[in-house]
Amino acid sequence: MDAFGEEHTKMYIYENRLKTYVGWPFEEGCVCTPENMAKAGFIHTPTENSPDIAMCFFCLKELEGWEPEDDPEKEHKSHSPSCNFICLKKGVTDLTVEDFIKLQKEKQKFHIKKAGKEDITKFEEAAKRTRVEIIKTAKDEE
Numbered sequence: 001m002d003a004f005g006e007e008h009t010k011m012y013i014y015e016n017r018l019k020t021y022v023g024w025p026f027e028e029g030c031v032c033t034p035e036n037m038a039k040a041g042f043i044h045t046p047t048e049n050s051p052d053i054a055m056c057f058f059c060l061k062e063l064e065g066w067e068p069e070d071d072p073e074k075e076h077k078s079h080s081p082s083c084n085f086i087c088l089k090k091g092v093t094d095l096t097v098e099d100f101i102k103l104q105k106e107k108q109k110f111h112i113k114k115a116g117k118e119d120i121t122k123f124e125e126a127a128k129r130t131r132v133e134i135i136k137t138a139k140d141e142e
């Protein structure tokens, strides 16, 4: 998925976030219904083993292990207090162009941070593999 592209920009719209909730395990009677999840900025990003992963489209915080009585907005604020979207005082449709541009800038910071972290993890894994190889080679030469 292109982190800066249209796919994520359209997720500013509540209805588009709501549409991602296919097979979400919590329905009527729960606090974390698809409606409340979507309202709190979360999109449904399930994997084979974890059907209840949700990610904020804005700060990219991923949360899983939801309980029926979890309040998506409260969970979002407590796990990602620096998310500008969940702290937004206005509705998205009330934002001025200037508000929106500022918001997009903040959003890009979250995306860059996440991409950077992923690159570091990949590098560390590669370094670990290389180290094992070097030790193996050294031992073979003994």
Ligand SMILES: [Zn+2]
Binding pocket: 041, 056, 057, 058, 059, 060, 061, 076, 080, 083, 084, 085, 086
């Ligand atoms: Zn967020």
